[in-house]
Amino acid sequence: MFQIFVDRDADNNPIARIRYSACDRYAECTKAFHEQYESIVLLPSRKEFRRKLRPVKDRMCRFCGKKSPEVTFKTAAHLIPSFLGNGFLFSDFECDDCNNFHSLFESNLTYYMGMSVPFHPNLSRARQRKVKNFENDLEVGTGIFEKIGPEVAIQIVSDGSGKNHFTIDESGKKLTVNFARKTYVPLLVYKAILKMALSAMPVDYVYKYRRAFAFLMGSYEPPTEGNMIFQVYAFVHPGPQYNYPIGIIWEKKNKDSRMNTHHFQLLFKNYSFQLALPYFDDDLWMYDGQENLLMVAPPCIDKAFAEKFGVPIFQTLNFSNKDPVKGDPQEVTFTFNEVLFKEGSIDHNDKGEGLSV
Numbered sequence: 001m002f003q004i005f006v007d008r009d010a011d012n013n014p015i016a017r018i019r020y021s022a023c024d025r026y027a028e029c030t031k032a033f034h035e036q037y038e039s040i041v042l043l044p045s046r047k048e049f050r051r052k053l054r055p056v057k058d059r060m061c062r063f064c065g066k067k068s069p070e071v072t073f074k075t076a077a078h079l080i081p082s083f084l085g086n087g088f089l090f091s092d093f094e095c096d097d098c099n100n101f102h103s104l105f106e107s108n109l110t111y112y113m114g115m116s117v118p119f120h121p122n123l124s125r126a127r128q129r130k131v132k133n134f135e136n137d138l139e140v141g142t143g144i145f146e147k148i149g150p151e152v153a154i155q156i157v158s159d160g161s162g163k164n165h166f167t168i169d170e171s172g173k174k175l176t177v178n179f180a181r182k183t184y185v186p187l188l189v190y191k192a193i194l195k196m197a198l199s200a201m202p203v204d205y206v207y208k209y210r211r212a213f214a215f216l217m218g219s220y221e222p223p224t225e226g227n228m229i230f231q232v233y234a235f236v237h238p239g240p241q242y243n244y245p246i247g248i249i250w251e252k253k254n255k256d257s258r259m260n261t262h263h264f265q266l267l268f269k270n271y272s273f274q275l276a277l278p279y280f281d282d283d284l285w286m287y288d289g290q291e292n293l294l295m296v297a298p299p300c301i302d303k304a305f306a307e308k309f310g311v312p313i314f315q316t317l318n319f320s321n322k323d324p325v326k327g328d329p330q331e332v333t334f335t336f337n338e339v340l341f342k343e344g345s346i347d348h349n350d351k352g353e354g355l356s357v
């Protein structure tokens, strides 16, 4: 879906660059974005990009400002949550107290992503993993299921009589699974992504983002309702998922343009999430009530990939709300080659005994 080129800087640290030719629908947006922004950080969750961490005694927490030994650093702090597929990117600047505090954001992101994450089999861990939705009537498992065969598979089990969890479109070769998300707070989902962005930010910028850190930690509470800065631009692409999550920090080239200095983009599974980083010191002159431009970072899907599997779908997600969202419907659609109905094993309208994809 794209190529990554790896270089080394003067200190022998890996530097990655991403390259792809955009599909027609997003060609203009890709060109416009790259005219204004360049990537300053590209963090693929791959072994080669594992960072050397500072010894515990030399650590300082980026979030609360406290140092070791005043605070402890026992827990492995993920730059990108492990449930999004990160096994290699860790930080040495997040203390255990802050890590614990951030777990609330991560839980809300998990609830928001809902059942779409377990629908992707984790090929590197071919063991069974099961996730239930909040009513406990739909279960998604990934792994090797003896009844299906030796390949890694996804098994979806519905116990929800009459809930129509599955819609099968045989002629269109599509299977849609419907369910409800667990209750989540949109602003906490936003903070989960902001926390990743602030973790990926080069250390030199941390002080200039102190308002964003204060907002993340709850000591600064600006009005959020309806504020466009709390929008997240999202793409969902059909076809195979990204092999591993990647965090990207984009920086604007022209310091005088009325655009945010930094954007954070997270590529994971079949998604691209992008947020404009708020409250950077150098951007405060733009908070004057006049219009600023929020640019959309393209989903880094190559033209040939989009032609084969379909063009990514764009969505603007508004995460400014502090109120919990209950029973939010979500659907996941699969395309398939053929359906094999095993006699007696499927009855999706009544008993919902089981369907395997």
Ligand SMILES: [Zn+2]
Pocket (backbone or CB within 6 Å): 061, 062, 063, 064, 065, 066, 071, 094, 095, 096, 097, 098, 099
């Ligand atoms: Zn801390």
